[in-house]
Amino acid sequence: MISVERQYQSTMDAPQAEGHAPAVGSRDERIAIEHHLVSIVDDDESVRESLPDLLREFGFSSRAFSSAEAFLSSGCVDESSCLILDIAMPGMSGPELQRELARRGEAVPIIFITGHRDDGVRARLLKEGAAGFLLKPFSDSELLAAVRTALQST
Numbered sequence: 109m110i111s112v113e114r115q116y117q118s119t120m121d122a123p124q125a126e127g128h129a130p131a132v133g134s135r136d137e138r139i140a141i142e143h144h145l146v147s148i149v150d151d152d153e154s155v156r157e158s159l160p161d162l163l164r165e166f167g168f169s170s171r172a173f174s175s176a177e178a179f180l181s182s183g184c185v186d187e188s189s190c191l192i193l194d195i196a197m198p199g200m201s202g203p204e205l206q207r208e209l210a211r212r213g214e215a216v217p218i219i220f221i222t223g224h225r226d227d228g229v230r231a232r233l234l235k236e237g238a239a240g241f242l243l244k245p246f247s248d249s250e251l252l253a254a255v256r257t258a259l260q261s262t
Contacts, residue, residue, distance in 0.1 A: 129180070144189035144259060148172040149205065150177045151197040159192060159251075166252055176200035180208070188216045190239070190258045192251075193250070195222040195229070203233060210237065215256035 137174055146168045148159050156172035163170040171176040171188075173179040177199055178189075191209075217239035222229075230241045239258035242250060 144149055145169045145171065145184065145187050146190045146192060147179060147184055147188040147216075147254060148192045149174075149176055149197070149202070150192075150194040151175060152194070155194070155221075161253065163255070166248075166255075168255070176202070176205035176208075179205070185209070185212075185214055186214065189262065190218050191218045191254055192255075193218050193220055195220055195233075196224070203236075206233070206236060206238065215262070217261050219254045219258055 146163050148156060148163075148170060150156055150159075150172070151174055153174075156174060160170040160172050171182070173182060173184075175197060176193075179185065193202040193205060195218055200208070202218075202220055209216060210220075218237070219239050219240035219242060220230075220233050221242045221244060223244040225243055234241060239261050240254035242254055
């Protein structure tokens with residue numbers, strides 16, 4: 109499997125001014141983005157290391173967690189504006205965390221990520237309220253679009 113850092117390489121190679129992140133819109137949009145915490149829950153260390161860096165390039169604050177249980181006990185549930193969530197993890201799975209958050213009345217938009225294509229699972233998770241679904245490997249522009257859509261759903 110291609111590492112997460114490599115997955116983003118194709119769109120990050122586009123010509124940009126030295127030291128600048130890809131454009132994310134107007135100054136007002138960038139200021140609004142900076143007030144959003146995007147939490148990432150994935151048992152894959154490379155995802156936990158690379159996605160926060162990419163999200164920071166887009167102007168978001170981010171926190172990464174190795175498990176659903178770690179996220180739930182972190183105190184970040186109420187602070188999170190969006191959750192990027194792996195489907196298959198040891199312990200509590202992504203869909204189980206989605207159900208637990210719904211049971212608790214937490215309305216954080218969820219973008220599921222997975223390396224396994226299953227259109228039935230995708231349809232079910234979207235029907236159950238997921239704001240997005242990305243199949244690994246995904247591009248940085250796909251991630252940014254999914255996060256923007258999720259934030260607009262709140």
